Amino acid sequence: MIKRIKYIVFLCCLLTCANSFSQEVKGFELSIDKDTILIGDHITLSVKYKFNPRLIASFPELKDTVVPGVELVRELKIDTIRTENTISEYVKKYIITSFDSGHYFIMFPIIVEKPDDFESPDTLVSNIVQFHVNTIPVDTLTYKMFDIKEQIRYPIMLDEVLLWVFIIVAATVIIIAGIILYRRWKNKQPLFGKAKPKIPPHVLAFKELSLLKTEKLWQQGKVKLYYTRITDIIRIYIEDRFSIAAMEKTSDEILADIKKNKIDKLYSFDKLREMFYTSDLVKFAKYQSTPDENETSFNTAYEFVTSTQPQQEEIQEEQTAELQIIDEKIKEENTNE
Amino acid sequence: MSEINIKELNEKIQHESAFVDIVNIEMNKVIVGQKHLIESLLIGLLSNGHILLEGVPGLAKTLAINTLASIVDAKFNRIQFTPDLLPADLIGTQIYSQKNETFQVRRGPIFANFILADEINRSPAKVQSALLEAMQERQITIGNETFKLPEPFLVLATQNPIEQEGTYPLPEAQVDRFMLKVVISYPKKEEEKLIIRQNISGEFPKSSQVLKPEDITRARSVVRDVYMDEKIERYIVDIVFATRTPNDYGIGSLTNMISYGGSPRASICLSMAAKAYAFIKRRGYVIPEDVRAVCYDVLRHRIGLTYEAEAENITSEDIITQILNVVEVP
Numbered sequence: 001m002i003k004r005i006k007y008i009v010f011l012c013c014l015l016t017c018a019n020s021f022s023q024e025v026k027g028f029e030l031s032i033d034k035d036t037i038l039i040g041d042h043i044t045l046s047v048k049y050k051f052n053p054r055l056i057a058s059f060p061e062l063k064d065t066v067v068p069g070v071e072l073v074r075e076l077k078i079d080t081i082r083t084e085n086t087i088s089e090y091v092k093k094y095i096i097t098s099f100d101s102g103h104y105f106i107m108f109p110i111i112v113e114k115p116d117d118f119e120s121p122d123t124l125v126s127n128i129v130q131f132h133v134n135t136i137p138v139d140t141l142t143y144k145m146f147d148i149k150e151q152i153r154y155p156i157m158l159d160e161v162l163l164w165v166f167i168i169v170a171a172t173v174i175i176i177a178g179i180i181l182y183r184r185w186k187n188k189q190p191l192f193g194k195a196k197p198k199i200p201p202h203v204l205a206f207k208e209l210s211l212l213k214t215e216k217l218w219q220q221g222k223v224k225l226y227y228t229r230i231t232d233i234i235r236i237y238i239e240d241r242f243s244i245a246a247m248e249k250t251s252d253e254i255l256a257d258i259k260k261n262k263i264d265k266l267y268s269f270d271k272l273r274e275m276f277y278t279s280d281l282v283k284f285a286k287y288q289s290t291p292d293e294n295e296t297s298f299n300t301a302y303e304f305v306t307s308t309q310p311q312q313e314e315i316q317e318e319q320t321a322e323l324q325i326i327d328e329k330i331k332e333e334n335t336n337e
Numbered sequence: 338m339s340e341i342n343i344k345e346l347n348e349k350i351q352h353e354s355a356f357v358d359i360v361n362i363e364m365n366k367v368i369v370g371q372k373h374l375i376e377s378l379l380i381g382l383l384s385n386g387h388i389l390l391e392g393v394p395g396l397a398k399t400l401a402i403n404t405l406a407s408i409v410d411a412k413f414n415r416i417q418f419t420p421d422l423l424p425a426d427l428i429g430t431q432i433y434s435q436k437n438e439t440f441q442v443r444r445g446p447i448f449a450n451f452i453l454a455d456e457i458n459r460s461p462a463k464v465q466s467a468l469l470e471a472m473q474e475r476q477i478t479i480g481n482e483t484f485k486l487p488e489p490f491l492v493l494a495t496q497n498p499i500e501q502e503g504t505y506p507l508p509e510a511q512v513d514r515f516m517l518k519v520v521i522s523y524p525k526k527e528e529e530k531l532i533i534r535q536n537i538s539g540e541f542p543k544s545s546q547v548l549k550p551e552d553i554t555r556a557r558s559v560v561r562d563v564y565m566d567e568k569i570e571r572y573i574v575d576i577v578f579a580t581r582t583p584n585d586y587g588i589g590s591l592t593n594m595i596s597y598g599g600s601p602r603a604s605i606c607l608s609m610a611a612k613a614y615a616f617i618k619r620r621g622y623v624i625p626e627d628v629r630a631v632c633y634d635v636l637r638h639r640i641g642l643t644y645e646a647e648a649e650n651i652t653s654e655d656i657i658t659q660i661l662n663v664v665e666v667p
Contacts, residue, residue: 284622284624286343
């Protein structure tokens with residue numbers, strides 16, 4: 001063991017400049033609870049100070065290092081003890097330690113001031129305490145050093161993975177279901193259950209017109225309802241057949257769109273305008289149409305659907321175009337293979 | 338109402354609305370183009386509703402109102418709204434007569450059939466309130482006396498969409514009292530050529546006095562009789578409700594754009610304006626086209642926009658267009 005003695009001298013100059021009122025008070029006492037410790041052990045350093053209460057004492061604020069080699073672990077609160085009438089005793093404790101073997105001396109300065117004269121403080125010096133720090137002897141000849149062990153990696157357990165597998169599967173299912181529902185909603189198909197095959201607009205219109213005829217609404221005096229049904233059938237047909245938002249348009253706007261899309265070349269525009277005009281009169285002006293007008297309006301609606309429905313050639317063309325696309329796809333696949 | 342009544346009403350309206358053509362001819366003598374402005378002025382006149390005109394300077398806003406007043410044998414006053422205008426300057430005040438040793442009422446310029454409130458947003462709120470109160474109540478109280486305003490009483494206020502510095506924008510609650518807010522746009526090329534010719538020639542045409550206030554009052558009662566079917570009423574209610582709860586009409590994207598929708602007053606005004614429009618078109622019944630024709634002017638100042646809408650440059654006109662595109666026409 002290498003023993004070193006370290007002498008620490010604090011504020012030597014302060015010792016020489018102690019002034020007169022330092023004579024009025026007694027000094028303070030420094031003590032430790034152990035004089036020998038093993039490296040890293042704690043020592044309690046106590047500072048006891050007795051003085052006249054007229055004087056104000058400032059205990060030094062220790063930093064991490066008390067003296068070189070000695071470190072402050074913890075500082076405790078000041079304990080005040082009244083012993084006589086006017087004299088109080090102050091005890092301040094510090095927990096210190098050392099991580100370097102050797103012999104250490106500790107000496108403390110304490111500053112005292114008179115309350116009526118702050119400009120000339122006095123510094124008192126404590127007694128000196130000493131302690132020894134021992135270390136554990138190491139035989140360097142037989143001592144063998146080992147490297148730090150690497151971190152142990154545990155195998156991944158099923159329980160840990162199971163939750164993540166469940167989350168990924170659930171998220172995938174939700175995303176796929178969302179995509180399917182969105183496609184169905186976009187294609188105006190029922191969200192749940194088997195999608196019904198889309199009825200061509202002209203088939204639907206014919207079906208509705210036939211139903212309207214069998215209901216015999218105007219014969220029962222329900223003329224307003226009769227014309228509402230006719231215009232609704234035609235507007236739905238125009239919407240589905242020509243992609244014109246006819247349900248949200250007025251009669252004039254629908255007729256303007258029919259001209260714009262050149263549908264008037266397929267059927268008499270005047271007849272259609274007459275039908276819409278009569279419908280508006282019945283629906284909004286309480287007009288009592290004649291049986292002839294009712295029949296004419298129905299016939300106009302029927303003829304309009306018949307004239308503008310997709311022709312056989314048109315259907316065949318569509319089917320041929322679809323078949324061509326399928327053929328091209330098959331050819332492309334074969335070429336890739 | 339039976340079929341005969343509608344026929345009778347149609348005939349009555351054909352007869353009563355004859356003056357509309359004369360008014361149009363007289364107006365067109367002075368005003369070139371601005372068909373929509375003239376139509377809106379007639380709607381306001383026939384449905385007893387006040388009109389707020391908005392447009393950049395030089396679009397004949399004041400001239401149109403001046404001309405309309407000159408066509409009708411009615412008293413017309415123009416009030417230029419300035420920042421130092423006081424309510425008393427508008428409605429009148431009590432003046433002490435030393436001769437009689439009593440207070441005498443001196444009526445303000447508001448006592449006229451047609452009031453042109455020019456640049457209404459240049460005056461502070463107290464003056465605007467005084468005018469808008471008169472518009473609503475159609476009477477004025479000075480001191481202890483209440484005076485009825487003359488019939489017909491029509492306020493046509495103008496405001497400039499530019500130069501907003503130093504102006505007092507009308508609060509939403511007060512704007513709602515205007516039946517129509519008409520936005521005037523620039524004339525077409527051909528129209529502007531005519532305007533130049535008319536002004537350069539030095540012979541500025543003048544309109545003739547062809548109407549009397551009684552004609553207007555009589556026409557107003559006929560307008561109220563214009564038949565509106567329950568289907569049209571439902572269509573109007575649907576449009577107004579779509580401004581309040583757009584989500585119910587499949588336009589949920591507008592929910593964050595509208596801070597408040599049209600009030601019941603909007604529904605009333607839309608109905609009245611649609612009836613007046615049908616009258617102008619010489620019909621005794623309202624059709625969806627009439628509702629759509631007046632929809633923008635009636636609703637544009639009654640839909641509150643959120644900051645989000647303003648940030649995305651969405652106007653109340655855009656919102657009305659979207660609503661009209663989704664609400665099913667009867």
